[in-house]
Amino acid sequence: MPKIFYTQPDGRQTALEATAGDSVMQTAVRNGVSGIVGQCGGSLSCATCHVFLAEENTDDFPPVGDDEDEMLDCAATERQDNSRLSCQLILREGQEVHVTIPEAQL
Amino acid sequence: MTTHHDAGTEFPFAARPAAEAVQHLRRLMADRPMTKVTMPHGGDVWIVHRNQAARQMLSDQRFVREPFRTGEREVPFFVPFPDFLRTTLQFEDPPQHTKLRKLVQKAISPRRVRDMRDSAAAFANQLIDTMITRGGVRNLVAEYAVPLPIEMLSSLLGVPSADREKFERWSSSTLSVAGRTEQEITADMGELAAYMTDLIAKRRAEPHDDLLSSLAHAHERDETLTDAEILPIAFLLIVGGFDNTANFLTTGVLSLLRSDEQRALFMTDPDALAPTAAEEILRHGAFMMGQPVGGGGGLVPFVATQDVIIDGQLITAGEAVSIDPTAANHDPDAVTDPGRFDITRTDNPHLMLSYGLHHCLGAPLARMELQVGMAEIFKRLPNLRLAGEPVVRYDVLTQPMTDLPVTW
Ligand code: FES
Numbered sequence: 001m002p003k004i005f006y007t008q009p010d011g012r013q014t015a016l017e018a019t020a021g022d023s024v025m026q027t028a029v030r031n032g033v034s035g036i037v038g039q040c041g042g043s044l045s046c047a048t049c050h051v052f053l054a055e056e057n058t059d060d061f062p063p064v065g066d067d068e069d070e071m072l073d074c075a076a077t078e079r080q081d082n083s084r085l086s087c088q089l090i091l092r093e094g095q096e097v098h099v100t101i102p103e104a105q106l
Numbered sequence: 107m108t109t110h111h112d113a114g115t116e117f118p119f120a121a122r123p124a125a126e127a128v129q130h131l132r133r134l135m136a137d138r139p140m141t142k143v144t145m146p147h148g149g150d151v152w153i154v155h156r157n158q159a160a161r162q163m164l165s166d167q168r169f170v171r172e173p174f175r176t177g178e179r180e181v182p183f184f185v186p187f188p189d190f191l192r193t194t195l196q197f198e199d200p201p202q203h204t205k206l207r208k209l210v211q212k213a214i215s216p217r218r219v220r221d222m223r224d225s226a227a228a229f230a231n232q233l234i235d236t237m238i239t240r241g242g243v244r245n246l247v248a249e250y251a252v253p254l255p256i257e258m259l260s261s262l263l264g265v266p267s268a269d270r271e272k273f274e275r276w277s278s279s280t281l282s283v284a285g286r287t288e289q290e291i292t293a294d295m296g297e298l299a300a301y302m303t304d305l306i307a308k309r310r311a312e313p314h315d316d317l318l319s320s321l322a323h324a325h326e327r328d329e330t331l332t333d334a335e336i337l338p339i340a341f342l343l344i345v346g347g348f349d350n351t352a353n354f355l356t357t358g359v360l361s362l363l364r365s366d367e368q369r370a371l372f373m374t375d376p377d378a379l380a381p382t383a384a385e386e387i388l389r390h391g392a393f394m395m396g397q398p399v400g401g402g403g404g405l406v407p408f409v410a411t412q413d414v415i416i417d418g419q420l421i422t423a424g425e426a427v428s429i430d431p432t433a434a435n436h437d438p439d440a441v442t443d444p445g446r447f448d449i450t451r452t453d454n455p456h457l458m459l460s461y462g463l464h465h466c467l468g469a470p471l472a473r474m475e476l477q478v479g480m481a482e483i484f485k486r487l488p489n490l491r492l493a494g495e496p497v498v499r500y501d502v503l504t505q506p507m508t509d510l511p512v513t514w
Contacts, residue, residue, distance in 0.1 A: 029161075029455070030158075032440075032453040032455065034452045034453055039459065039461060039465045039469060040461075040462060040463060040465055041161065041164060041165030041461055041462035041463065041465070042165065043165075043204075043462065043463045044208075045204075045207050045208060045211045045463070046211070046216075046465065046469075047215060047216055047217075048216065067208070070208070070212065071211075071215075073212075073215075073217065074211070074212055074215030074216060074217045074218070075215075075216060075217060076216035076217060076219075076220055076470075104216075104220075104381075105216065106216055106381065106470060106473050106474075
């Protein structure tokens with residue numbers, strides 16, 4: 001079962017067991033993790049699911065796609081090298097993923 | 107509309123005191139995820155009440171709007187669905203929708219809107235200055251809540267300041283608060299369309315840093331948009347943008363004026379509390395206005411392209427389905443203590459701006475305007491208070507307030 005650790009901007013952490021095939025955004029929204037809105041439901045048109053992906057997880061997911069890249073430029077919090085849209089981070093069995101939530105999504 | 111009968115769980119249900127309405131919604135959602143309702147126009151539609159089920163439906167691409175756009179099917183709705191709205195982005199499905207949507211979304215992105223925040227605050231303060239100068243009892247709807255979104259949208263679209271007044275007159279014509287006749291609205295819409303078409307042509311020839319220019323020049327990335335595609339987008343923003351945002355802002359101010367406890371809390375730090383307060387106003391503000399609340403609302407529907415089971419209920423291919431944000435916003439499984447108005451609530455999965463592919467295009471802008479509009483008025487006028495009863499128009503669908511008399 002994949003596991004996700006969400007760290008809030010103030011350092012608080014939430015750990016969640018997830019389902020393979022779900023995204024990091026879906027898991028957050030379903031469990032009421034603050035700071036991930038996911039308004040467009042994962043259709044890459046809102047940029048309100050922005051997260052910073054831990055370095056050790058960089059290679060666990062396919063690289064940023066063109067559409068994701070464009071939407072990251074639209075995010076409310078300035079993107080960084082490890083910025084991802086969490087609706088594009090689809091979980092696989094056995095994964096352990098660490099993400100940090102930015103100051104603002106809206 | 108036909109009514110589903112189960113003791114205390116009927117839907118739609120007549121207006122009752124807010125706390126009772128919350129209880130009614132609770133029983134309704136405990137009983138079933140959705141209700142099939144016969145609309146005054148366009149026939150039957152499933153209306154989904156539960157929050158999670160609504161999200162699931164809204165993010166499932168087997169529900170589409172094509173049959174409404176082509177006219178193959180009438181939109182099940184409370185009023186005859188306006189034709190000019192059927193040709194907008196709301197009624198496109200992927201892939202056409204994706205192309206248009208992405209282009210517009212970039213222009214109204216959280217990022218872009220953040221950059222507009224200072225000018226929104228400055229304009230809000232100008233409006234407040236004028237109210238202070240006039241003094242006495244002011245109508246917050248006409249003097250604050252309506253002009254703020256109009257100004258922001260016209261600057262986003264790139265309407266030259268010299269033309270703002272004309273633009274404001276035409277575009278506010280569609281506002282339910284304007285009380286114009288069907289004929290006057292049609293004439294105004296014609297003039298607005300001619301004006302916008304002309305402006306699009308100008309921006310094609312000479313681009314500025316605004317939404318119309320970026321849409322007109324989108325072809326650089328192999329994404330050509332014709333005037334016929336751009337115009338409805340502008341219309342959708344105008345029609346969808348003003349009325350709703352003005353309503354949200356008026357509701358927000360009134361709900362705080364009605365709650366001494368939450369207003370005192372808000373006053374401790376309006377800027378910091380504005381984001382969560384705005385979400386709570388979207389979720390529950392209508393229940394805080396001191397008026398009875400009914401149940402029966404639904405957003406623009408979709409049609410199932412195949413049989414789909416949502417939350418145990420079969421929706422058959424060809425059936426229409428919509429969501430009921432009022433219920434979903436008070437679903438005890440999604441929102442803790444849904445009857446409580448709490449402007450510090452951080453987990454607030456309300457569906458007032460919808461969700462999924464067709465979520466409110468102007469959501470970032472509407473949110474920003476609501477946050478700024480709330481914070482500025484209470485910062486400048488900490489003693490703001492009601493100077494009479496608000497006037498609500500019940501004869502139009504959105505039941506907007508047309509007058510909120512305030513003094514300070
Ligand atoms: S949920 Fe909208 S872009 Fe990820």
